[in-house]
Amino acid sequence: MTHEDWRTIRHRLRSPVLCFVALLLLLGVNVLLGVYAPFRWRNIWMIEAGIAVAMVLIVLVFSMELVREPPVIRLFAGVGFYWLVILFSLTLLDYLTR
Amino acid sequence: MSGAAVPVGIEVAEHFQDANQQRHAAVFGMWLWLATELLLFSGLFLVAIVVRVMYPDAVTAVALHLKFWIGATNTAVLICSSLTMSAAIELSRLGWRRGMLACMLATASLGTLFLALKGYEYWRDYVEHMTPFFGFRPYVLSGDRATQLLVDDYFIITGLHGLHLTTGVSVLLGLAWIARRPSFLRHHQHRVEVFGLYWHFIDLIWISVFPILYLLNR
Amino acid sequence: MSPSDTALRDPLTPRPTLGRPDDYLHSEHTLRSWLLTHDHKRIGILYLLSITFFFIIGAIAAGLVRLSLIVPNGMIFSNDTYNRLFSIHGIVMVWFFLIPSIPNTFGNFLLPIMIGAKEVAFPRLNLLSWYIFMVASLFTLADVVIGGVDTGWTFYAPFSTTFSSAWVVPALIGVIVVGFSSILTGLNFVVTVHTMRAPGMTWFRMPIFVWTMYATSLIFLLATPVLTITMLLLLMERGFHIGVFNPAIGGDPVLFQHMFWFYSHPAVYIMVLPGMGVISEVVPAFAQRRLFGYRFVAYASIALATVTFLVWGHHMFVNGMSEYASIAFSIMSFVVAVPSAVKVYNWTATMYKGAIKLRTPMIFAMGYVGLFVVGGITGLYLATLGVDEHVHDTYFVVAHFHYIMVGGTSIAFLAGLHYWWPKFTGRMYPEPWGVVAALFIFIGFNATFFPQFILGYLGMPRRYHEYPPEFQILNVLSSVGATILGAGYLFPMIYLVWSLRFGDPAPANPWDAKGLEWTIASPPPEHNFARVPQVDFEPYDYSEREQRT
Numbered sequence: 001m002t003h004e005d006w007r008t009i010r011h012r013l014r015s016p017v018l019c020f021v022a023l024l025l026l027l028g029v030n031v032l033l034g035v036y037a038p039f040r041w042r043n044i045w046m047i048e049a050g051i052a053v054a055m056v057l058i059v060l061v062f063s064m065e066l067v068r069e070p071p072v073i074r075l076f077a078g079v080g081f082y083w084l085v086i087l088f089s090l091t092l093l094d095y096l097t098r
Numbered sequence: 099m100s101g102a103a104v105p106v107g108i109e110v111a112e113h114f115q116d117a118n119q120q121r122h123a124a125v126f127g128m129w130l131w132l133a134t135e136l137l138l139f140s141g142l143f144l145v146a147i148v149v150r151v152m153y154p155d156a157v158t159a160v161a162l163h164l165k166f167w168i169g170a171t172n173t174a175v176l177i178c179s180s181l182t183m184s185a186a187i188e189l190s191r192l193g194w195r196r197g198m199l200a201c202m203l204a205t206a207s208l209g210t211l212f213l214a215l216k217g218y219e220y221w222r223d224y225v226e227h228m229t230p231f232f233g234f235r236p237y238v239l240s241g242d243r244a245t246q247l248l249v250d251d252y253f254i255i256t257g258l259h260g261l262h263l264t265t266g267v268s269v270l271l272g273l274a275w276i277a278r279r280p281s282f283l284r285h286h287q288h289r290v291e292v293f294g295l296y297w298h299f300i301d302l303i304w305i306s307v308f309p310i311l312y313l314l315n316r
Numbered sequence: 317m318s319p320s321d322t323a324l325r326d327p328l329t330p331r332p333t334l335g336r337p338d339d340y341l342h343s344e345h346t347l348r349s350w351l352l353t354h355d356h357k358r359i360g361i362l363y364l365l366s367i368t369f370f371f372i373i374g375a376i377a378a379g380l381v382r383l384s385l386i387v388p389n390g391m392i393f394s395n396d397t398y399n400r401l402f403s404i405h406g407i408v409m410v411w412f413f414l415i416p417s418i419p420n421t422f423g424n425f426l427l428p429i430m431i432g433a434k435e436v437a438f439p440r441l442n443l444l445s446w447y448i449f450m451v452a453s454l455f456t457l458a459d460v461v462i463g464g465v466d467t468g469w470t471f472y473a474p475f476s477t478t479f480s481s482a483w484v485v486p487a488l489i490g491v492i493v494v495g496f497s498s499i500l501t502g503l504n505f506v507v508t509v510h511t512m513r514a515p516g517m518t519w520f521r522m523p524i525f526v527w528t529m530y531a532t533s534l535i536f537l538l539a540t541p542v543l544t545i546t547m548l549l550l551l552m553e554r555g556f557h558i559g560v561f562n563p564a565i566g567g568d569p570v571l572f573q574h575m576f577w578f579y580s581h582p583a584v585y586i587m588v589l590p591g592m593g594v595i596s597e598v599v600p601a602f603a604q605r606r607l608f609g610y611r612f613v614a615y616a617s618i619a620l621a622t623v624t625f626l627v628w629g630h631h632m633f634v635n636g637m638s639e640y641a642s643i644a645f646s647i648m649s650f651v652v653a654v655p656s657a658v659k660v661y662n663w664t665a666t667m668y669k670g671a672i673k674l675r676t677p678m679i680f681a682m683g684y685v686g687l688f689v690v691g692g693i694t695g696l697y698l699a700t701l702g703v704d705e706h707v708h709d710t711y712f713v714v715a716h717f718h719y720i721m722v723g724g725t726s727i728a729f730l731a732g733l734h735y736w737w738p739k740f741t742g743r744m745y746p747e748p749w750g751v752v753a754a755l756f757i758f759i760g761f762n763a764t765f766f767p768q769f770i771l772g773y774l775g776m777p778r779r780y781h782e783y784p785p786e787f788q789i790l791n792v793l794s795s796v797g798a799t800i801l802g803a804g805y806l807f808p809m810i811y812l813v814w815s816l817r818f819g820d821p822a823p824a825n826p827w828d829a830k831g832l833e834w835t836i837a838s839p840p841p842e843h844n845f846a847r848v849p850q851v852d853f854e855p856y857d858y859s860e861r862e863q864r865t
Contacts, residue, residue, distance in 0.1 A: 012188040012192070013184075013185060013188060016185060016188070019180070019184070020177060020180070020181040023177045023180075023305075024174060027170070027173055027177065031170045034166060034313045048313050049309060051309075052305065052308075052309040052310075055305045056302055056305055056306060059180065059301060059302045059305065063180050063298045063301075064295055064302075070122070072126070072510060073125065073129050076126075076129050076133060077132075079133065079538070080132070080136045080538075081136070083133075083137060084136060084137060084140045086625050086626065087137070087140055087141075087542065087578055088140070088144060090574075090626065090645075091574045092147070092148070093640065093641045093644060094570070094629070094641035095151045095152065097638040097639075097640040097641060098638040112435075113433070113434045113435035113439065115848075123437045123438075123511045126506075126507050127437065127503055127504075130503045130507065131503060134499050134503075134541040136541075137539075138542070140542070140545075141541075141542050141546060141549070141575055144571075145560050148568070152568065156566075231556060231557045231558045233557070243566055244566035246566075247560050247566060247567055250559055250560050251560050254548075254549065254552055
């Protein structure tokens with residue numbers, strides 16, 4: 001491996017490593033919340049869910065390189081999640097108003 | 099450039115005009131498949147959420163019996179495997195075949211580690227009487243039958259995710275076996291990228307499973 | 317001369333001669349060349365043969381159901397046999413005929429040709445989709461015929477999971493597996509439309525049939541996985557007692573219904589949208605007019621595919637869902653009627669002042685428009701909360717959805733089959749017989765199902781084979797109608813097969829129609845186009861005739 005090779009590697013792996021670090025940090029926060037904060041505050045789940053959503057977004061946008069893909073693929077990635085929202089919201093509309 | 103690099107490219111199939119079109123079609127197809135996978139798992143997530151809405155106390159009782167630390171460790175294991183998979187993809191683009199193979203094998207090993215931990219977790223569930231569907235074993239939470247709903251959902255979600263991961267590891271090993279040939283990257287480099295999408299997606303599903311089952315309900 | 321006629325006279329396009337070795341039917345003859353083919357046209361024909369077989373099975377079961385209902389006391393079959401018969405009819409017709417009918421036959425055959433492509437994007441997946449379909453469908457068929465399933469096609473929990481004593485588990489496996497065939501076809505079509513269009517084939521130059529195939533594929537992709545997981549949950553509950561719907565431990569069967577109808581209501585549009593696509597091709601061709609409001613019809617297809625995911629609750633108004641949810645679902649169900657109505661108006665406006673040729677496909681298409689309107693409007697009655705309270709689970713509902721499924725989809729299927737038969741086979745069907753069949757089917761269909769509206773309104777529940785004697789006249793009328801309808805279906809099966817050998821050879825464009833599929837020989841050459849077509853004309857380019865008049 002030459003010096004040049006190492007530079008290429010460092011350049012190429014910058015984004016995956018940053019994702020990795022960010023994901024582990026967010027996971028750490030969530031684990032701490034799970035271990036030390038149960039029963040204290042009922043709505044702690046909102047923060048935990050928000051952190052989980054952030055982790056999912058990091059995987060989608062950076063690990064799965066949505067950021068580099070053409071708009072049509074971003075559209076369909078969004079469509080999948082949008083349909084999930086339809087399923088959840090209309091079903092919960094029933095359960096939350098019974 | 100390193101001497102280890104081999105030429106990278108895509109062999110264009112007859113019905114495509116050029117390599118870009120073919121790569122785009124393959125990546126597009128995988129994204130659509132992943133959208134269907136997402137909706138597949140969403141049905142199970144929906145069950146977990148509805149059960150939580152209907153029986154908030156029961157789900158808390160179940161969550162305190164789930165193996166929180168194994169779930170957290172497994173999340174970390176999959177995040178590591180995502181890193182090695184990303185590295186494999188980047189190296190495949192550079193044409194560094196040996197490095198790519200090493201990263202693929204590391205990814206497969208981490209996936210196997212996940213499955214082993216998952217198996218241990220199931221064993222602990224069995225030992226701690228968290229298997230209400232076995233008629234011959236007493237159930238630790240039998241005081242509240244509604245707890246069984248989330249336990250059943252837990253086994254189906256983690257089982258289905260485990261099935262996907264097992265498939266992922268098998269395909270990855272098969273791909274690595276084919277990719278050991280020097281001509282692979284010249285003809286089929288995009289296969290590594292398309293498979294990588296699937297792998298990251300399994301990771302994404304687990305990143306959602308961990309909070310939905312283990313964390314939010316505590 | 318309009319630009320599409322120039323494309324017709326392209327000297328590089330093979331001349332329409334029959335039996336040339338390079339057309340897709342005659343390039344190879346072995347069974348192996350069919351079973352291992354990657355050619356989208358041959359796969360379309362394989363699907364056509366398979367779904368015809370399943371249609372016959374489903375129709376026989378329907379005939380036996382009508383036979384049983386001739387007498388009010390249920391003497392002809394036992395309760396169990398009757399339940400199994402209507403379950404065979406429902407399961408086979410929904411999953412093995414209606415859902416794959418138009419997309420997997422005409423869609424496979426025509427979609428790549430209509431956008432000027434050589435193939436679908438993933439030919440091997442396409443073949444795999446057929447094999448999955450065959451394995452799952454034959455497996456399920458064996459199960460429902462030999463073992464018997466008495467849950468109907470809806471598999472409602474907890475009956476299916478706990479109380480039914482029939483062979484439910486294999487049927488669930490079959491339905492789960494056949495879903496993958498739908499998913500793979502949908503995936504293939506969406507990627508093909510996005511990536512394989514010929515140069516110049518912009519989105520708004522695609523025929524409406526392609527738009528509807530695209531919309532249908534979206535539903536395949538976004539709805540089918542939810543059905544898969546729902547059926548899997550039933551399977552786990554029935555097979556391994558790992559269940560989440562069991563009311564004995566606090567589970568909610570209504571949750572099953574939510575998940576089931578999240579797929580199964582959009583599945584109605586999987587069945588209807590392709591029919592709309594066929595009609596949108598047939599009507600302009602036989603009126604020799606540009607399709608009225610092309611862009612609106614295209615947008616309406618996508619709108620239907622989207623809005624249909626917001627209305628599933630109208631199947632559950634009386635099943636314990638909250639009132640607020642019922643109101644929301646009711647309103648959305650009215651909204652979904654708008655794009656459907658847009659299409660009906662546009663077909664009618666296309667016929668207005670057209671030079672209408674009353675050939676068989678056009679007669680079918682006109683029948684479709686009328687029956688679809690009846691089915692659609694009765695759908696609005698059912699979307700109304702108060703009315704649904706009265707007619708829920710009666711023959712009114714049965715009649716309503718048969719007007720959509722049979723009056724809509726099956727008739728559109730026959731319209732398309734006659735319209736493209738020359739393209740598929742290179743032979744013309746016998747026109748007089750086609751007209752007779754179309755009239756038989758139209759009359760027989762109405763005689764069968766119109767009495768059921770009245771029966772339902774009077775209160776006859778569905779899925780019972782005993783009923784009060786005062787309903788007998790209407791039931792006998794319905795059964796007589798079914799006989800006429802059955803005869804109507806028998807005609808095409810005979811004369812279309814006859815035409816394969818004795819029909820007149822078909823020219824490349826027997827209907828003077830527009831569209832890329834009519835610019836190539838009948839039957840098409842193996843790779844569709846001798847060279848990639850350059851599209852520089854609008855769809856439904858009938859301007860030549862319009863200028864003349």
